[in-house]
Amino acid sequence: MTIVLLEVPSGALADTIGRRRLLVVAGLCMLFEMALLLVAPIGGGWLxxxxxxxxxxxxxAEAAASGADEALAYDSLKAAGLEDQWGKVLERVQRDTSLAFFFAMMIGAAVYDPRMVNAVLQFLGASFTVEQAQLIKLPILLTFLSAVVVFCMSLRMKETPSGTERSVGETLSQSWRQTGAAARWIWATPLPFGIILAAMVLDSVVRQFLTLASEYWNVIDLPIASYGLIGSGMALMGLFVPRVARILAEKSTPLKNFLLTSSAVLIGLIGLGFAIPI
Structure with a gap:
C-alpha cells in the first residue's frame, strides 16, 4: 500500500530534488526500518x-528507489554517449544481484542455524554455545550493516544536472497526468494490457509460494541450514535467466513467451506437489 501511494509522488520528487537525493532518502529509510527490527522486543507489546x-x-524506501536508480544510471550513460549499452547494463545488474542474493542467502541461513554457528564456535575454540533464541536477530543485524553500505554508496553517487527547475506541485501534477495517460493507453491497447495481466497471474502464483517457502521446507522436514542452500540455488538462476529473457524478448512472440513461462511455473508446482517428507 505504501509503495502504491508513494510511487507517483516519489517520481515527482525525483524530478524536483534530484534522483540522487531520493536514493539517499531510500537508504535512510532502509537504515531505520532495519533498526526498528533490531530494537523491537521479542514478543513485546510494541512488536x-x-x-x-x-x-x-x-x-x-522501495518507492523512493523505484526507477530513480535506473534513471540515474541511464542518465549517466547518456551523458557519456553510451546509452546504447543500457540493455547490457541491466543484464549485468541482474547477474550481480543474483550473486549478491546467493551469498546473502548462504550467510543468512548459516548464522540462523545454531548447529552451524556452534560448529564454527567449537572450531574456533570457544567455550560457549548459542541457542536459536540468541540468533534470531543476527540476520537482521547483518541486513542492517548492508543497509549502511547502501546508504554510504548513495552518498557517493553523482547526478548530471538536468538544467530545468520545477516546483514539486508542477512535477507532481505532470506525473499524475502522465500516469493517467499511460493507464488509459494500457486499458485501450490489448497487447500491453494482456502482458500486464499475464505477468500478474504468474507473478502472484510464484510470490505466493516464495512467501510460504520456509514453511514448505519445514513441512517436508528439510533442515534449517538447507533453506539458504535452496535460496542460493534459486538466486544463481539469475546468472543466466536475464540473457535468456533478453533473447526470448528479441526473437520470440509474447504469446510463446507467456506459454513457455506458464509451462515452467506449472512444472515447478507439480514437482513441489510430489515432494515427500524425508
Whole structure:
C-alpha cells in the first residue's frame, strides 16, 4: 500500500530534488526500518506497531528507489554517449544481484542455524554455545550493516544536472497526468494490457509460494541450514535467466513467451506437489 501511494509522488520528487537525493532518502529509510527490527522486543507489546512502521518505511524506501536508480544510471550513460549499452547494463545488474542474493542467502541461513554457528564456535575454540533464541536477530543485524553500505554508496553517487527547475506541485501534477495517460493507453491497447495481466497471474502464483517457502521446507522436514542452500540455488538462476529473457524478448512472440513461462511455473508446482517428507 505504501509503495502504491508513494510511487507517483516519489517520481515527482525525483524530478524536483534530484534522483540522487531520493536514493539517499531510500537508504535512510532502509537504515531505520532495519533498526526498528533490531530494537523491537521479542514478543513485546510494541512488536506489532514497530513491525507495521517497518513495513511503511520499507515501502517508502522501495518507492523512493523505484526507477530513480535506473534513471540515474541511464542518465549517466547518456551523458557519456553510451546509452546504447543500457540493455547490457541491466543484464549485468541482474547477474550481480543474483550473486549478491546467493551469498546473502548462504550467510543468512548459516548464522540462523545454531548447529552451524556452534560448529564454527567449537572450531574456533570457544567455550560457549548459542541457542536459536540468541540468533534470531543476527540476520537482521547483518541486513542492517548492508543497509549502511547502501546508504554510504548513495552518498557517493553523482547526478548530471538536468538544467530545468520545477516546483514539486508542477512535477507532481505532470506525473499524475502522465500516469493517467499511460493507464488509459494500457486499458485501450490489448497487447500491453494482456502482458500486464499475464505477468500478474504468474507473478502472484510464484510470490505466493516464495512467501510460504520456509514453511514448505519445514513441512517436508528439510533442515534449517538447507533453506539458504535452496535460496542460493534459486538466486544463481539469475546468472543466466536475464540473457535468456533478453533473447526470448528479441526473437520470440509474447504469446510463446507467456506459454513457455506458464509451462515452467506449472512444472515447478507439480514437482513441489510430489515432494515427500524425508
Amino acid at each position: 506489532f506497531a514497530l513491525f507495521a512502521l517497518n513495513r511503511v518505511l520499507s515501502g517508502a
